Amino acid sequence: MSKNILDTHVCLGYDFLMKQPESLQEAIVYFVDPERAFRYAVQLRWPDARINCPRCGAEKHSFVKTRRLWFCYGCKKQFTLKVGTIFEDSALGMDKWMAAFWMICNCKNGISSYELARAIKVTQKSAWFMLHRIREAMMVGSITKMGGKGPVEVDETFVGPNPRTMHKDRRARQLSAYGRRPKAIVMGMLDRESRQVRARVVPNVKRETLQDAILQQIDKGATVYTDAYPSYDTLAAQEYIHATVNHVSEYVRGQVHTQGIENFWSLLKRGLKGTYVAVEPFHLDRYVSEQVFRFNNRATKDNPLNDGDRFALAMSQVAGKRLTYAELTGKGTDSLHS
Helix, strand or coil, rough: CCCCCCCCCCCCCCCCCCCCCCHHHHHHHHHHHHHHHHHHHHHCCCCCCCCCCCCCCCCCCCCCCCCEEEEECCCEEEECCCCECCCCCCCCCCCHHHEEEHHHCCCCCCCCHHHHHHHHHCCCCHHHHHHHHHHHHCCCCCCECCEEEEEEEEEEEEEEECHHHHCCCHHHHHHHHHHHEEEEEEEEEEECCEEEEEEECCCCCCCCHHHHHHHECCCCCCEEEECHHHCCCHHHHHCCCEEEEECCCCCCCEEEECHHHHHHHHHHHHHHHHHHCCCCCCHHHHHHHHHHHHCCCCCCCCCCCCCHHHHHHHHHCCCCCCCCCCHHCCCCCCCCCC
C-alpha cells in the first residue's frame, strides 16, 4: 500500500508509481506532476529520509502538505525544499529546474541560455541565471590526490579570442587594455587510471603557479607526463617521476604523451566556441566545471552511467550551495568580480 508523503516528521515513505526516467522525453513526462517532482527532489536531498532544518539543523518539524513546506520547532521558522540550495529564492517550479538540469548534464556540448529559454518557456535572463546556478552545483572538490595508481597527464590551454582574426583596431585596444593577449588560462590534470579530470582557471603559466597546483593535486612520487614547457622542468626536484614530450618534433613516445588531457581540451573548446560563443573570464571556472562534470561522469565500460544517473548525481549536489544574482553579475557588495 502506498503511503502519503511527509505526513510525519519522524519518517517518510517514497513510492514511485512510474519508472524513473532515463531519457529527456521520459523526464518531461515524469516531472510534469509537481508532487512527483517534489518527492523525487526530497529523496535526492535527504536520501536517508531524515529531514533537518537548513537553518538550525533541528530534525523536529511538521509538514504542511498543502504548501509543501515544513515548520521547524527549533528555530520556529518555515523552510521549503529550496532553502539552503541553489534553488533558494527561485520562483520557478521544480519541473523547469529539473528539465534544465537534465539538459545541461547530458548535452555533450552544453546548452545555451537562449535554447534553454525556448525549451522551458522562461526569459533568456532567467535561463542564463539558472545555468550558472546549476554549474555551481556541478562544482565539486576532492581531498584525495591523483597519481596513486597510475601516471597523470598535466597540461594548460588558452581560452579567448584569436587576435589574428580581429580587426587591427580591436586588437590594438585589447593589447592596450590587457598588456598581453586577452586569453584566460586553464590548467588541467588527467589521472589515466581513474580517467578523471581536474581543471581550473589559473592566473598565469609561471613555474610557481603551475607547480603549486601540481603539489596540491598530485601525490609526490607519482609519474607526471607534460609537454616541454619550461615551467614544468623542476618537477623531478619535487620528488615526481617526470617525463616530457616535445610537441615540436613528436606527440607520442611510448606511454609518454598528453593526448588524454588534450582530448578534454577539445571537448571544452567545442562547447565554448560552438555553444556559448563568448564567455567572460570571471565566469570561465563554472563553464570548465560543467565540462569536467560531464567528462568525469561519462558512460564507460567500467562505469556504465546513463543520462538518468548523471542527472541524479547533479541533483544530489544542490544542498549547501548558493549563488545570488548580485554575486554573479557584480552588482552588489557580495560580488565575485572584485
